[in-house]
Amino acid sequence: MRIISGLFKGRRITAPKKLPVRPTTDMAKEGLFNILNNRYYFDDISVLDLFSGTGNISYEFASRGTEHITAVDAHYGCIKFINETADAFEMNINTIKSDVFKFLEKSKQKHTIIFADPPYDFDVEAFSKIPELVFKNELLEDEGLLIVEHSKHTDLSQLDHYSYSKSYGGNMFSFFE
Template sequence: MRVIGGEFRSRRLKSPAGDSVRPTPDRLREALFNILAPHIAGCVFLDAYAGCGSVGIEALSRGAGRVIFLEKSRPALRALQDNISTLEISKRCEVHAGNAAPVITKFAADIVFLDPPYPREQEYGLCLDALGEEPSSMVIVQHTSKFTHHLKETYGTLNRVRILSQGDNSLSFFEPR
């Protein structure tokens, strides 16, 4: 896996062994950041269920001011810390170990990227319900394409405004009303 564009373009990222982490495919990540291009410069980006940090690191590479990573898995946290250290970006990010759902609203972010492990479908609703209570952020949710119809169009005052699908992966974009 590598960083697609920006400051760290083509730099390789470590990922934990096995299938405990499902990194966002390069092509989908590139499409995501093409959409986010007008919003990314200087923003605070929250990467929930960050895995090895590929999405948050891509945000930093493309001009985000700061990234907040939320991750529970110890192997993923080790890979994330290695990637942060290798790229020398520790002053531009913070890492919080633990489950994202209970704490996701404790962090002020301009853009929230939410990618829970697919088998933990309840995490989508928990996070989106919490974020919809006091929305101040654009929220992007990565999910399987077949899960699209399980997500509601509205969570509190967050409305789904766009769906981008590539193969089995989809991104749902939510914005405050």
């Protein structure tokens, strides 16, 4: 995987093979950040990266100037890798090792963008818990956005607060406001 834009543009990051991850493709990531670039100044926002895996999305935000990034993942190896990579690049990424659903239940901090990349094999009920908890606990700032990455075979359009979706190959981003 590589960082698409910003201070670390073009830098390649190679995650250990033993991590249980499926990084967002460069094509999908570029499309997503084109959308976000038209809506936000990256140095003025707070980002919560859920099911952060390799930290791919967090690194992209950090490279573009975002200073308030929190990455949450349940896997120790993922958190360790994000910490090591963030230290190597001198990125300010706060990591939390936690089950995402438990984290969302307890969290009180608001964010401008919440990005969630859960396992693609989640059923719609599991996917629905993400926006349900985010909006119930008021975790988005005004003008905030929840983005859930999923397979193009999963339809989240019936969920509360759904706004629209964008597809990039086999990847789909659903936006909730």
